[in-house]
Amino acid sequence: MSFLAAEQLSVSFGRLTALDGVSFDVERGQLVAVIGPNGAGKTTLFNAIAGAVRPARGRAVLDGRVVSGRPPHRNALAGVARTFQVARPFHELTVRDNVLVGLGRARYYRLGGLLRRARSSADIERAEALLGDVGLGESMERLAGELPLGHLRLLEIARALALSPRLLMLDEPAAGLRDTEEAALEALLRRLREQGLTMLLVEHDVEFALRVADRAVVLTAGRKLAEGAPEEVRTNPEVIDAYLGTGTEAGDATR
Amino acid sequence: MQDALTALTLGSTYVLLAVGLSMIYGILRIIHVAHAGVYTIGAYVGYLAWGQTGSVWVALVGGMAAGALSGWLIYALMYRRLLEAPRYVPLIASIGAFIVIQDLLSKPWLMGSDRLAMQADPGLPSVGVLGATVSPEALYVLVVTAALLLALAVLFRRSDIGLQWRATASDRELAGASGVSVERAIASTFAVGSALAGAAGVTVAVYTESVFAFMGEVPSYKAFVIVVLGGLGAVLGPVVAGFVLAFAETLLIANAGFVLPRDAIAFLILVIVLIVRPQGLFGRARA
Amino acid sequence: MSTPSAVRLQRSRRSSRPPAIVTAAAALLALGLAACGGEDSGAGGGGTYKIGIFAPTTGFAASDGKSAVNSAKLAVEKVNAAGGVQGKELKLVVYDDASKPDQAATIAQKLVRQDNVDIAVSGSYSAQTRAAAPIFARSNKVMIAAYAVDPEITQVGEQIWRIGELASVQGKVAGKLALDNLKGKKVAILYVDNDFGTGLTKAFRDYVKQNGGQIVSDSKYPLEEKDFRTVLGGIKAKSPDVLYAPGYYNNAADIANQAAELGLKAQIVGVEGYDSPKLIDLAGKNAEGIIFTTELDRDSSNPAVKDFLSGYEKKTGVKADAVGAETYDAVLLAAEALKRAGGADAKKLVEGLKEVKALEGSVTGITGFSPQRNGIREGLAQVVKGGDFHRYATFRDPSLITPP
Numbered sequence: 044m045s046f047l048a049a050e051q052l053s054v055s056f057g058r059l060t061a062l063d064g065v066s067f068d069v070e071r072g073q074l075v076a077v078i079g080p081n082g083a084g085k086t087t088l089f090n091a092i093a094g095a096v097r098p099a100r101g102r103a104v105l106d107g108r109v110v111s112g113r114p115p116h117r118n119a120l121a122g123v124a125r126t127f128q129v130a131r132p133f134h135e136l137t138v139r140d141n142v143l144v145g146l147g148r149a150r151y152y153r154l155g156g157l158l159r160r161a162r163s164s165a166d167i168e169r170a171e172a173l174l175g176d177v178g179l180g181e182s183m184e185r186l187a188g189e190l191p192l193g194h195l196r197l198l199e200i201a202r203a204l205a206l207s208p209r210l211l212m213l214d215e216p217a218a219g220l221r222d223t224e225e226a227a228l229e230a231l232l233r234r235l236r237e238q239g240l241t242m243l244l245v246e247h248d249v250e251f252a253l254r255v256a257d258r259a260v261v262l263t264a265g266r267k268l269a270e271g272a273p274e275e276v277r278t279n280p281e282v283i284d285a286y287l288g289t290g291t292e293a294g295d296a297t298r
Numbered sequence: 299m300q301d302a303l304t305a306l307t308l309g310s311t312y313v314l315l316a317v318g319l320s321m322i323y324g325i326l327r328i329i330h331v332a333h334a335g336v337y338t339i340g341a342y343v344g345y346l347a348w349g350q351t352g353s354v355w356v357a358l359v360g361g362m363a364a365g366a367l368s369g370w371l372i373y374a375l376m377y378r379r380l381l382e383a384p385r386y387v388p389l390i391a392s393i394g395a396f397i398v399i400q401d402l403l404s405k406p407w408l409m410g411s412d413r414l415a416m417q418a419d420p421g422l423p424s425v426g427v428l429g430a431t432v433s434p435e436a437l438y439v440l441v442v443t444a445a446l447l448l449a450l451a452v453l454f455r456r457s458d459i460g461l462q463w464r465a466t467a468s469d470r471e472l473a474g475a476s477g478v479s480v481e482r483a484i485a486s487t488f489a490v491g492s493a494l495a496g497a498a499g500v501t502v503a504v505y506t507e508s509v510f511a512f513m514g515e516v517p518s519y520k521a522f523v524i525v526v527l528g529g530l531g532a533v534l535g536p537v538v539a540g541f542v543l544a545f546a547e548t549l550l551i552a553n554a555g556f557v558l559p560r561d562a563i564a565f566l567i568l569v570i571v572l573i574v575r576p577q578g579l580f581g582r583a584r585a
Numbered sequence: 586m587s588t589p590s591a592v593r594l595q596r597s598r599r600s601s602r603p604p605a606i607v608t609a610a611a612a613l614l615a616l617g618l619a620a621c622g623g624e625d626s627g628a629g630g631g632g633t634y635k636i637g638i639f640a641p642t643t644g645f646a647a648s649d650g651k652s653a654v655n656s657a658k659l660a661v662e663k664v665n666a667a668g669g670v671q672g673k674e675l676k677l678v679v680y681d682d683a684s685k686p687d688q689a690a691t692i693a694q695k696l697v698r699q700d701n702v703d704i705a706v707s708g709s710y711s712a713q714t715r716a717a718a719p720i721f722a723r724s725n726k727v728m729i730a731a732y733a734v735d736p737e738i739t740q741v742g743e744q745i746w747r748i749g750e751l752a753s754v755q756g757k758v759a760g761k762l763a764l765d766n767l768k769g770k771k772v773a774i775l776y777v778d779n780d781f782g783t784g785l786t787k788a789f790r791d792y793v794k795q796n797g798g799q800i801v802s803d804s805k806y807p808l809e810e811k812d813f814r815t816v817l818g819g820i821k822a823k824s825p826d827v828l829y830a831p832g833y834y835n836n837a838a839d840i841a842n843q844a845a846e847l848g849l850k851a852q853i854v855g856v857e858g859y860d861s862p863k864l865i866d867l868a869g870k871n872a873e874g875i876i877f878t879t880e881l882d883r884d885s886s887n888p889a890v891k892d893f894l895s896g897y898e899k900k901t902g903v904k905a906d907a908v909g910a911e912t913y914d915a916v917l918l919a920a921e922a923l924k925r926a927g928g929a930d931a932k933k934l935v936e937g938l939k940e941v942k943a944l945e946g947s948v949t950g951i952t953g954f955s956p957q958r959n960g961i962r963e964g965l966a967q968v969v970k971g972g973d974f975h976r977y978a979t980f981r982d983p984s985l986i987t988p989p
Contacts, residue, residue: 093475116474125475133468144465147458148477206477300847304814411647413835415867433846506811507842508867512645516809551815555804556778560812 046071046241047092047210051101052111054087061087063265064101069210069258074232074242076256076273078249080286083262085245086128089212092243093125094118105210120148122209126202126216128245130195134188138179138198141187142170145205170205176234177201178227193224200231211235212243217251229255253277261286300430301552302545307436309544310443311505314498315517316524316536317450318369318491323530324467325487328385331392332372333495334518335399340365340496341503341513342409345416354420354438358500365496366489373488396518404511413508420504439501446497447537453490454533463487516561523564527571529578539579543567632669633676634923636661636916637696639717640708641684648863649908653708653731654679655901656909659893660916663946670923675916678702682713689713693720702726703929704922706915708908711735711780718745725931727938729919731912732857735780736989739958743935746958748914748949751988752781755856755878756788758964758980759829762878763789763854764798766966766978769827773802773820773851775813775840777832777858785831785856801825810836813843821849833858837875838867845871852876860907865972872969876977879967880949881910884976893948910948914960917946959988 045068054062062084069075077085090096092103094115103111110118124145133141146166174183177197182190187198196216203211213232217225225248232255235242246252253259253273261269261282268286269279276282315337322330344361348354372395380388404411420438424431432440454460465473466483474480498517503509524543528535547563558566571579638657641650661675669675678700682689689709696702697720705721705728707714714733721728722742730738732749739745763769772793776782782805793800801823804816817840820828828851830840837859844853855877865872882890893913897905921944923929925937938958944951950962964980980986 095471095475114474115471116477116480119475119477127472131469131472133465133472135468136464140461140464144461144473144478145476147461150458151462151477151479151482202476300818301815304812304818308812411643411645412863413838413867415838415869417869431846431848435846506839508838548815552819555816556806556810559807560810 045069046073046106047243048104049088049092049101050104052088052091052098052103053100054084054091054096055099060265062091062098065262065265065267066101067260067267067270069241069243071241072236072239073257074236074244074255076244076246076252076259077262078246078252078259078276078286079262079268082264084265085262086214087265088262089125089214089243089245092210092212093123119145119206122206123212124203124206124208124210125212126196126199126214128214128218130192130199132187132190132195132198132202134186136187137183138174138185138187138190139167139170139183141198141202142173142205143167145202146170148206173201173204174198176204177231192219193221196220196224196228197231204235208240210241210243212245214245215247216244217246217248225251299428301548303427303430303432303436305545305548306541307432307439307505308548309541310439311498311502312520312524312544313537313540314443314446314494314501316521316528316540317447317533318494318498319521320525320528320530320533320536321463321467321487321491323525324532325463325470325484326377326381326388328377328388329392329522330372331389331518332395332399333369333492333521334514335396336365336369336372336492337495337499337502337517338403338509338511338514339368339399339499340492341499341509342403342511344496344500344503345414345509348416348418352418354418354500354504357418357504358442358497361496361500362493363496365499366493369488369492369495370485372492373485378484396514400511400514409509409511411511413510415508416503417507418504435505435507439505442497442501446494450490450494450533459483459486520561520564523568527568527579532578535579542579632672633674634670634704634920634929635676635678635700635702636919637678637680637700637702637705638708638912638916639680639682639689639692639696639705639713640912641710641713642679642681644683644685646684646710648861649710650681650684650708652861652906652909653912656893656897656905656913657706657708657916659896659900660913660920663892663896664917664920670920671927673923675920677916682709684710684713686712686716690716690720693717697721697724697726704919704934705729706912706919707731707733708912708915709733711738714738718742721745727919727922727931727934729915731915732908734784736784736957736959743958744931746918746938746954748911748918748951748960750857750878750880750962751959752784753788754964754986754988756785756790756831757792757985758966759785759854759856759878760789760792760796760798761964761980761982761985762876762966762978763827763829764793764796767827767852767854767876769825769852770799771801771823771825771827772798773823773825773828774800774804775802775816775820775828775830776805777836778805778807781856781858782831786829789829789831806832806836808833808836811839813840814847817844817847817849820851821847825851827852827854829854831856831858834861834864834867837864837877838872841868841871841875854878857907860967860974862904862906865969873972874969876966876968879907879965880962881905881907881967881974882950882965882976882979883967883974885950887948887950889946890948907949914944914947914949914951918944918951921945955988957989961987 047069049067052062052065091098091111094113097112102109174180177200179197259273259276263285269282319333340361343364344357347360348357376391377388403409420434422434422437424434462478462483465478466480524536524539527539547560640653661677665674680692696705707730711733714730715738718738718741722744727744730747734752736751739747776786802820837855853875857879859877860879894905922934922937926933942953951960953961964986966977967974968977
């Protein structure tokens with residue numbers, strides 16, 4: 044039994060089928076890239092696994108537990124963390140508070156925990172350590188809304204890591220980053236993988252995705268086109284035909 | 299100096315009401331007109347508690363508890379069912395709830411339509427400040443306001459629930475995805491914001507020495523002026539805006555008399571500020 | 586017949602602001618209905634006379650409205666207990682105008698067309714009474730205003746009469762009170778910004794200026810105002826002997842409470858709007874010593890007044906006030922008119938009213954009516970003492986107390 048299993052996941056918006064019977068497996072500790080052209084259903088796939096949209100058919104199972112169709116905050120507590128395609132911090136909170144939100148979750152549902160101090164020194168240490176890990180150690184007192192995009196991407200990850208996730212889903216973390224920032228991101232992802240974190244990565248930049256991933260799933264028009272090790276995908280004629288030939292250019296164009 | 303103290307006291311009553319309203323706007327983006335109904339309920343329960351015990355402190359606790367409970371009920375029974383509806387739906391529901399509360403309270407078997415006398419003795423001294431006098435009633439208003447605002451600041455900045463409020467107000471969906479109990483954050487915002495409205499009702503009752511079923515009428519829109527002035531949804535903003543408004547009113551009346559009704563002053567300032575700074579005095583313009 | 590009263594109607598329309606449109610429309614409507622209706626409006630059915638009354642029994646003036654209605658009922662019971670009017674019982678038809686002029690106009694039409702009352706009483710404020718008066722005048726029904734103060738109300742037509750004391754009289758009496766009885770030299774004025782406050786203040790101000798008083802402060806406030814600390818602070822700085830503050834008991838209580846808070850020593854002189862037990866309720870010990878002009882003398886030895894005071898308290902559980910006394914007298918006057926006319930014919934009612942001198946059983950002490958159909962009585966000031974109203978002074982000088 045794999046750690047994460049997507050089983051025939053299908054999502055429809057009205058008459059539009061955004062995801063159509065997609066199945067794949069992720070083993071514990073793997074980093075799996077999900078690639079495909081615009082509108083292929085990558086973000087919808089994340090939403091379905093996180094519980095943000097309800098699948099019409101099929102399900103996603105994390106470590107023996109169905110996660111699709113459950114409220115996102117329940118999944119968050121169960122260790123499903125994600126970042127968003129459009130960087131989405133708590134704008135009005137400081138960088139440190141952005142991370143503290145996730146760290147407090149264990150107490151939020153206990154009755155007596157409500158009035159407890161958020162800034163317990165253990166939490167603050169952990170928040171600062173996480174921010175240091177992603178390279179935001181210098182910006183902890185700033186309001187998140189004031190950060191440049193590259194830092195926002197890193198903050199998104201730190202905030203997700205605060206949930207001590209068992210599965211981390213990253214939605215285009217490299218979009219809009221400069222080369223040095225992208226290198227730092229790549230190093231961070233490798234470190235996280237070494238620590239044994241299971242990750243799903245949606246990425247427009249196919250080269251980046253295939254460089255860091257253990258395996259890749261290729262989607263097009265809501266269906267799975269191919270799946271395999273990065274080299275297999277890269278050389279798969281169908282993939283080249285449908286996507287890689289033009290897709291890389293499209294990906295580059297967005298940078 | 300006496301005028302400054304009057305303005306400070308008046309501003310305190312504005313601020314207590316407006317802060318809760320701003321918190322609720324911040325977290326649900328709804329125009330909670332019925333907040334002024336909660337304020338009246340708080341004042342009335344405070345009046346009853348004072349009648350039983352003679353203590354303005356018991357009155358305060360009673361008024362705040364009644365405020366918290368009624369505010370939470372309004373959320374649980376009404377807004378929670380309307381979260382996905384267009385924003386005018388909760389607004390209309392809120393206006394309706396406010397009218398129902400007022401009409402109910404003005405029934406002869408509750409408050410009636412007359413002012414009820416509440417000549418409460420706060421048991422505080424009269425304090426002289428630079429040749430001016432702070433009456434015991436005014437001192438009560440100032441002490442209660444300062445204590446509650448301080449407690450609120452601590453709650454906001456230092457507690458788990460405060461962090462959840464801020465996170466939920468900032469991005470409800472993301473807060474959920476970060477493990478925040480959004481439902482609980484919203485319900486507790488209502489409870490705490492409404493407790494402050496109840497406290498506002500009780501302090502105004504002590505300060506004006508009376509309660510009245512329609513005492514919420516003017517505050518129902520004036521609190522909004524303050525919230526908009528302060529930058530919608532902010533918490534520090536309405537505090538400053540409430541005092542600014544009270545000082546402006548007092549200054550104008552002291553120098554020119556009642557050249558126009560007090561509440562017209564509020565709207566005049568609102569119009570001017572909205573022209574000059576559309577995001578309010580302290581709001582941040584956000585894309 | 587129609588030309589002169591149309592002229593009068595226009596005059597009142599010009600003076601009364603927004604409600605005038607409603608009044609005019611209502612009057613026209615009533616006219617139209619009268620033209621096509623044409624039912625004979627003789628005496629009411631069988632052995633009764635119907636008296637229509639409107640008063641604000643809900644809304645912000647509800648306590649005045651209830652006082653008016655209860656007092657009217659008391660008067661009806663009194664008359665009926667004494668055998669009615671020439672054997673016919675009085676019957677009251679009551680409507681709530683909620684302090685809304687347009688509602689008062691609608692009620693006036695209902696009373697005329699639907700209830701076909703024999704005579705009407707206004708237990709309401711000036712704006713409502715002003716809206717209703719032309720409708721009654723047009724329909725040739727007699728209406729008696731209890732306590733509305735606007736002088737123009739009775740000018741609508743000879744069918745319209747008034748019990749209450751005109752602002753021009755009461756303001757003058759207060760001026761005399763301030764300068765002579767209280768020996769005031771420096772006088773401050775703080776009045777409610779409406780017909781009531783403005784009218785009283787004008788008469789008071791003129792009297793004080795003509796008789797050597799010095800007005801050191803003269804300002805107004807909006808009806809809804811509750812915080813007077815700032816203006817009272819300004820008044821205190823001028824150290825006046827007397828503060829004349831026309832307004833209603835709500836305003837008076839706030840002013841008294843806040844004046845005490847600020848240590849303002851001036852003697853507060855009020856008006857009939859203060860005349861409610863609610864003033865003492867709301868201001869408590871701060872009400873002590875307030876003196877105000879009014880129409881109901883609690884210390885009167887007149888059995889009619891004693892009867893009214895005790896009867897009202899027995900009936901309602903609360904103490905009577907001036908609004909009630911005036912409405913009580915309005916109903917008595919209506920009964921007197923019916924008696925003198927021997928029926929409900931409007932012409933005969935008006936003839937009868939013109940002959941009334943001292944109204945028998947009157948609790949406000951009516952001694953006759955002026956050419957403009959306003960009640961004449963002694964001037965009266967009451968003082969709050971020991972948590973109750975008591976007689977402070979009376980004024981008999983005809984040059985003071987005779988209304989136009």
